[in-house]
Amino acid sequence: MTKPQILQVGPYPEWDQGPLDQAFTMHRLFAASDKAAFLATVGPQVRAIATRGELGANAAMIAACPLLEVISVYGVGYDAVDLAACRARGIRVTNTPDVLTNDVADLGVAMMLMQARGMLGAERWVRDGSWAAKGLYPLQRKVWGRRAGILGLGRIGQAVATRLAGFGMDIAYGGPRPKDVPWDYIADPVALATRSDFLFVTLAASPATRHTVGRDVIAALGPEGMLINISRASNIDEAALLDALETGALGSAALDVFDGEPALNPRFLALPNVLLQPHHASGTIETRKAMGQLLRDNLTAHFAGQPLRTPVL
Template sequence: MSKPDILQMGPYPDWDQVPLEQSFHMHRYFEAADEAGFLADVGPKVRGIATRGELGANASIIAACPNLEVISVYGVGFDAVDLAACRARGIRVTNTPDVLTNDVADLGVAMMLVQSRGMIGAETWVKDGSWAAKGLYPLKRRVWGRRAGVLGLGRIGFEVAKRLAGFDMEIAYSDVSAKDFAKDWEFIADPVALAQRSDFLFVTLAASTATRHIVGAKVIEALGPEGMLINISRASNIDEEALLEALETGKLGSAALDVFEGEPNLNPRFLTLPNVLLQPHHASGTLETRQAMGKLVRDNLTAHFAGEALLTPVL
């Protein structure tokens, strides 16, 4: 039996690429000099797409693959996949939830600690001789016992809140409705009200058209000049222009960000700000999690072409 043809949207590590090549006929879209010509050539043969959360698969790519059956996303976010086009043609979509949840939550909490305690600047203070020449590092703010808000209490938001509870923080959250499993935490439906009562606001929402710029100027200003915004979700959930303006003018105290519009070519205004911690979209970036994500991508493709139930279906 011939191997199913798979359109590969972006590179994977060798530990994923080698087994993919063993099981499937991989067509590397990301290496094509002439993308349109490449799609015209291989598109009719393609039965599956292997992609990453930030790359997705848009309507034109899906249309170029008339025999497409399944899209397997490496990542929990699937907002870059045109789900309407998939629904119209009965194309299945999978992602890789759960396997990355705890690592993403870990990084979110670590970012809060690093930014609140000024650890990047403190290391520089030691290395550049300022400690010896100038004395003690300027005082920063504590974390324990303060108020945390979690915007989106899904898998990742729940794990973030669990970790914050270990710091004896006052925890509240916003979601579409109150959660039975979160009775120890305060439910606040309005994101603006959540931000207003929070010292730290974690954005852990899945991205969609409904959540685009849900963290806009009103939420950011409600968080205020002493507040910190931590985003480990998707860039589209935050109005970056409003965020930059608030960071530059002091309307927002600080931010810790793992995702950006247009990444890796983020807005250069971020690079000069003293009150923002920047990370290269690596919240799931551990060897253990990335290997588990790659395996789940392959397992979903294998299950589909074997006529078995998908492990983690989105559609």
């Protein structure tokens, strides 16, 4: 029986690549020197696209695959997939939620702790001899008992809140509607930022959420506040963020995502008040294996005529 042909947009770990190659005919777009020519050649045979959250599948890619039936996303975010093009042709879309929730929440909270307590600078203070030569490290700020805002209380936002509750923090959240949770609901992002010492961005990205965290929200968070983003870069006005960090209008930031990553704006590299991470919130062996398994399970279910495990569309 002929194996279904799949367009693979980006690389996966070998523990995923091996089973994919065994079950399907994989066409590696990322390895092609002339991607347009490659897509024109293999696109007419492709029945599925396997992609990553940050790579997605745009309208041109979808149009180049007239037999396309399903797009399986490795990641929880699917904002880079042209959903309108998929709806117009009845193409199914899946992602890999839940399996990465706790790792993403862990990293967000860890970034808050590292930045608030100055842990990277403190480690350098020990290594470069400053402790012995200059004495105690400059005092930092406490975390426990302070005010945290969570912008977007989905799976990841709730996991962050649960962790922060363990620090005895005063928690509030924002989003389109209140939920049955023990934390205060504040619909307006500016008002949420105003009452927050730490503002976590855990929004699902969409055109509607683009630049939700703009100059007004950043100004409301203020020179003592910290912004932590473990969602998508598009949720924050990056130019406004850089301006505020450079002038001290915002105290600090901890970021796992950036516009144009991995080629992030070089202004970030000169800032002492921002913690930079390489978009690896889900980057544990256990979670990445679970993500790959779920991606494959969705593809297998589709071609077996079974219900999709985690459909988006």
